[in-house]
Amino acid sequence: MDLDELYRLLRGSHVQAVSIVNTLRDPLVVLDDDFRVLTANPAFYKTFSTSRDETIGTALADLGNGQWNIPELRLLLDQVIPRSTSVIDYEVRAEFPHIGPRTMLVSAQRLSHPDSGQRILLFTIVDATERRQADDDKDILIGELGHRIKNLLAVTRAIARRTGVEGRSAEEYRDDFLGRFDALARSLAVSTQEAEADLGQLVRAVMEPWLEETSAITLDGQGAIALLPRQAMSLGMILHELATNALKHGALSVPGGLLDISWNLAEDRDGQRQVHLCWRESNGPEASPPEAVGFGTCLIRFATEVDLKGQAELSYRQDGFVADLTFPQ
């Protein structure tokens, strides 16, 4: 059966088959009984950057670099099709000429000429490379998300465990816990809006509950300083502990007390960029080191030294508490 005959056959079936085949977006080839190409649609030439001359009359196994010369596929076409008449979405991963490594899903359908009984094979190919890549990316993302959620639960649990209970009412415990929990949530919100968090945004987000209530707090930072999400989380928790202390014992516990938070980015002698954040309370009660080191102070030191790999210098001065934090960006 030649092409004209096929077209006639298809026209005879009252189906505008040729134009349907030609407008199909997925590549389609028609093979004869020996798996030689009888015809191919424009999408086939376009997808595989090939021409009619290279394609028509060529055996399927010899097309391109021989990507279709797959024993398993051959077996499917040879043995399965005569019995089941079709193959759906058989996956072929190969390096194709001109277009590189691809994942193709192959479907094949056997048709018989009603008069001559000649059999042809409709062979359609879907380029699933991007879809497969997107599926893989999605799986990775879901896995990562699952791990992050577990991690976040562990962090929340640590906050609940470490928020003090001795000599405090349930309400006090709840408020302290939620204060830390909210600081965590605010820090996370800043770092997930974009891949990197901006230091100024983080300070504003964590300090927001108090910035609204008082004009005693001034913020002073220039330019954007990018922080990794984990740095943002650590610094956010540190800022919250500093704010809590200032409210309980420091400058924010009395009228007229002032708090100045300033930050900048500078290069140290080795050319490593160091973030410097200064928390300076003034006009408040005289600061004195706590008699027993609480979780808040532990957290400030631990987060700065272990997680941010920096230094925390805590000074208890006559006019107020000062914290100088330095860590590599």
Add this chain to the structure above:
Amino acid sequence: MLIALDVQMMLQDNGYTVLGPAGTVEGALRLLDDMRPDVAVLDGNLRGRPVVPVAQRLRDLGIPFVLSSAYDILAFDGCEALAGAENVGKPVTESRLIAALQRALP
């Protein structure tokens, strides 16, 4: 960050002296260059890197360890270094961690 601090405080509350913590595989290996702990607690993953090289070093040094990992440890390459170590999971409860450490110690 808070998880490591929590674990550190759990251990201190139970009379352990904490030599770490180390936040990275390199940091943990450096720590083992200078110090010889009696027992170690390992997260499965430090800043995105499997903890396997640290587990391997601990095995070489004959130091027992327990894992506290949210991951299935068999998913790692070279997980034979982790084989046989108890995974107390993450998050971990104080009683489970302390019991596992006591089992791990000779």
